[in-house]
Amino acid sequence: MRLTNYSTITPDTPVAELVLSNPYGTLMLEHFEVDLMLQEKTVAQVCAEAGISLELFLTVAQLFNGEHNFPNLKFQLTDVQQIISYLKHCHYYYTEEKYPQIKAYIQLLKKFNPAPEIIMLERFFQEYFNEVKEHLEYENNSVFPYVTALLDKLAGRNPQISFSEYEVSDYKDHHDNIEEKLSDLKNLLIKYLPAQNDRQVRRKLLFSLSELEFDLHIHSEIEDLILVPLVEQIENELKRKHEK
Numbered sequence: 001m002r003l004t005n006y007s008t009i010t011p012d013t014p015v016a017e018l019v020l021s022n023p024y025g026t027l028m029l030e031h032f033e034v035d036l037m038l039q040e041k042t043v044a045q046v047c048a049e050a051g052i053s054l055e056l057f058l059t060v061a062q063l064f065n066g067e068h069n070f071p072n073l074k075f076q077l078t079d080v081q082q083i084i085s086y087l088k089h090c091h092y093y094y095t096e097e098k099y100p101q102i103k104a105y106i107q108l109l110k111k112f113n114p115a116p117e118i119i120m121l122e123r124f125f126q127e128y129f130n131e132v133k134e135h136l137e138y139e140n141n142s143v144f145p146y147v148t149a150l151l152d153k154l155a156g157r158n159p160q161i162s163f164s165e166y167e168v169s170d171y172k173d174h175h176d177n178i179e180e181k182l183s184d185l186k187n188l189l190i191k192y193l194p195a196q197n198d199r200q201v202r203r204k205l206l207f208s209l210s211e212l213e214f215d216l217h218i219h220s221e222i223e224d225l226i227l228v229p230l231v232e233q234i235e236n237e238l239k240r241k242h243e244k
Contacts, residue, residue: 009061011044011054018061027215028064031089032057053079059226060086063218075230080151083227084144090219091136098212099129105205112198121188128181135178143171147227150234168231179220182213 005021006013016038019025029036034050043061047054056079059070106125110118146166186209189202 006065009043009058009065011042011047011058013043013061014038015041015043015046018065022064024211024214025061025064027093027211028060028218030093031086032060033085033089053082055079056082056086056226060218060222063221068221070225073225073229075226077151077154077230077234080147080227080230080234083222083230084147087219087222087227088140088144090215091140093215094212095133095136098208098215099132102205102208102212103129105201105208109198109201109205112201113194113196115194115196117188117193121185121193124185124188128178128185131181132178142166143168147231147234150231150238153238154234167235168228171228171231179213179216182209182216185209186213 006018009018015025015029015034019029019036019038026036032050032052034046034052038046041049043057044054046052047057053076055073055075059073062070102125106118106122110122147168186206189206189209193202195202
């Protein structure tokens with residue numbers, strides 16, 4: 001389902017129009033470190049000013065627009081660090097803003113609704129959040145440094161590193177689908193939690209969970225569609241060089 005008025009986003013598309021059509025676009029701009037006051041700037045102009053790969057921006061913008069079929073993606077190895085930077089900004093948004101916000105809504109919900117099920121909801125969320133933090137720390141502390149080291153090795157800056165002990169396929173195996181438990185949390189909130197004069201707080205909590213779910217889904221697609229194939233390309237190139 002298209003989330004903006006655009007069936008296709010091109011270099012000439014005004015970025016402000018994208019955000020007006022789909023306010024989630026502000027999240028994309030934040031993750032790219034692009035501020036608002038966009039005036040009439042096009043995608044190409046914003047990318048040129050911010051030093052963002054045009055192909056990368058267009059692909060992520062299409063994901064935010066509801067497009068998930070990309071048969072001819074063509075990224076450069078020089079895009080890898082920009083992708084890692086984007087994903088790190090996502091992590092900051094999740095841990096420092098979104099999860100604290102959701103936790104605060106659950107605490108507020110407890111004030112309006114003393115039902116015993118709230119304790120179950122709270123415990124479920126905390127366990128879920130702990131799993132998410134572990135996943136994000138794994139990416140920050142293991143996956144991203146590994147990818148950076150591969151790039152250094154490819155450029156001849158760190159020839160000592162060995163990639164035989166770890167490959168990006170390990171990352172794919174470790175890539176838990178944290179969206180599923182978030183969906184379970186929403187179901188618990190909508191289907192099974194008794195209502196007790198908590199309508200407004202419950203709505204705000206549900207909206208916040210939906211925003212998180214939307215961004216997490218795109219985050220996963222960027223990893224699966226763009227980052228992992230690029231890293232596999234680097235690994236294969238290094239293996240070919242090593243075999244010579």
